[in-house]
Amino acid sequence: MGTTWVVTGCGGQLGSALVALLEGEGESVQALSHAELDVAESAAVRSLLSTPAPGPKIVVNAAAFTHVDRCEREPEAAGRGNAQAPAVLAAACREAGARLVHLSTDYVFPGDADRPYRETDPTGPRTVYGQTKLAGEEAVRNASEDFLVVRTSWVFGRGRNxxxxxxxxxxxxxxxxxxxxxxxxxDQRGRPTYAADLARGIRRLVEVGARGLYHVANAGEATxxxxxxxxxxxxxxxxxxxxxxxxxxxxxGAPRPAWSVLDCSKAEEAGVRMRHWREAVAAYLGSxxxxxxxxxxxxxxxx
Ligand SMILES: NC(=O)c1ccc[n+]([C@@H]2O[C@H](COP(=O)([O-])OP(=O)(O)OC[C@H]3O[C@@H](n4cnc5c(N)ncnc54)[C@H](OP(=O)(O)O)[C@@H]3O)[C@@H](O)[C@H]2O)c1
Structure with a gap:
């Protein structure tokens, strides 16, 4: 029995890259844009996930309210998209027996470290965006042990970046x-990440049955x-x-972290090979x- 992938926020950078990757590999994909599914709407999400599928269901939540400055001005909308929506999705996935893969961000960290952030490092977001994304992570973690949260950084792909x-x-x-x-x-340093490479990294983590929290970004560091x-x-x-x-x-605007470099060695050990960001930029510009x-x-x- 084949797996059915559900991708929310499929109009965004990561969502569109994931759909392209999975469809290219012949997977069965249900791609849902913001207009087709508001992830914070509990009844709509439950109804979607209660529809039986022939095999296991993997739900990737690529939807988020990612406008960092607007989050400061619109904290309620940020909380709805970044904290309430993953909580709704996690509860519905648990009820339906679907696996949830949720995306998070380097902004959960305070941004003042001097070595790459590991998954086990203390968080301390300094923006509404980071606070609401951290609340989303926690909601996913609290709903079920069968979760995968992938933190990434400085994403570029199809669309606004x-x-x-x-x-x-x-x-x-x-x-x-x-x-x-x-x-x-x-004077801000991080790891740029091509959405298409991130999509492949997520695919790999799902393939190897990874569970828990992982950092995935392209290799190298940049300002x-x-x-x-x-x-x-x-x-x-x-x-x-x-x-x-x-x-x-x-x-x-919203404060930006000076240091946003994620340590991705845990994902590397799981077989996620991410090329250097310079190669990724060249690939993006040629695509x-x-x-x-x-x-x-x-x-x-x-x-
Ligand atoms: N972009 C970055 O630099 C970056 C860095 C670190 C982590 N991340 C994380 O990576 C993930 C993917 O980011 P991305 O760059 O692909 O974001 P993106 O390009 O901004 O796409 C997000 C998508 O989610 C949709 N959306 C927003 N609220 C929604 C809701 N309530 N229900 C359904 N869809 C909704 C948006 O639709 P509308 O446009 O209609 O609102 C948009 O299509 C997110 O979790 C983000 O927090 C991103």
Whole structure:
């Protein structure tokens, strides 16, 4: 009997990557966008999961309220999407005998460490986003022992993300519509993660029957400046200046952790092999997930 995968938040970066991966492998996938299923709606979630399937059901919750600054301004919406929704899903999965895979974030940590964060390190979120995501983790953990929570960081994939906004800013400068260098912070350090690689990592953890808490991110470390520079070079904007700035030079939004590097050795021991983030950036920019086409890259490289 084949497994049925249910992917919530399938319109997002990770959700769309997971659906593409699983469908490409011939798996049976029920992909649900926000419009099709609001994960915080208990009756809808219970009704979905009570539908019998021929084999085991694995539910991956790729839905979340990920706008970090908006979470500070809209704590109720953040709590609904990041804490209430996983609690609803975890309870419904337990009742239906489905396995839940839930996603969480480096923002559950205070961000002031000097070595990569392990799964066993104390948490201490400093933002509403991080607090509500931690509450979501706890709800999942409390609902059943049969859970898998995967924390990741600095995700880029199909849709809204840091690299896409840097490329949009670069293009405005190339066209002369905006003047002056790009300014990017160089005092926050983390592990950029390509959604397609994360999807493969999650697939691997499920395959080996992993349970509990895991960190999964691409290998290596970067500052946002490093990530901007590497993405611009790869996309053909080598000559574009990027000024290094400090976090305190930015307009205050939600506080951002200075140190967000996750230790992923537990997942590596389970067989999750994640390439270096620079290779992942190149793969992303060469794929249909990125906002630029290869024809565009060639054209601007030749300018
Ligand atoms: N992005 C990052 O840098 C990052 C870093 C660390 C961890 N993570 C975690 O990784 C996971 C995947 O993130 P992502 O980058 O793929 O996020 P994303 O691109 O923002 O996608 C999230 C999706 O969830 C949907 N959604 C929001 N609330 C929902 C609800 N109540 N019910 C159903 N769908 C809902 C959103 O729809 P709408 O757009 O319509 O709201 C969106 O399609 C999340 O758990 C996130 O917290 C992300």
């Amino acid at each position: 840091f690299i896409a906004s840097i490329l949009a800013q670069a293009e405005l400068r190339r066209r002369g519509e905006v003047q002056g260098p790009l300014r990017v912070v160089s 946002w400046w490093d990530l901007a520079r590497a993405s611009l070079d790869e996309a053909g904007y080598r000559g574009l200046e990027v000024e290094r700035i400090r976090t305190r030079d930015l307009e205050a 249909g997930d990125s906002p630029i086409s290869s024809a565009h890259q060639k054209r601007i490289s030749n300018d």
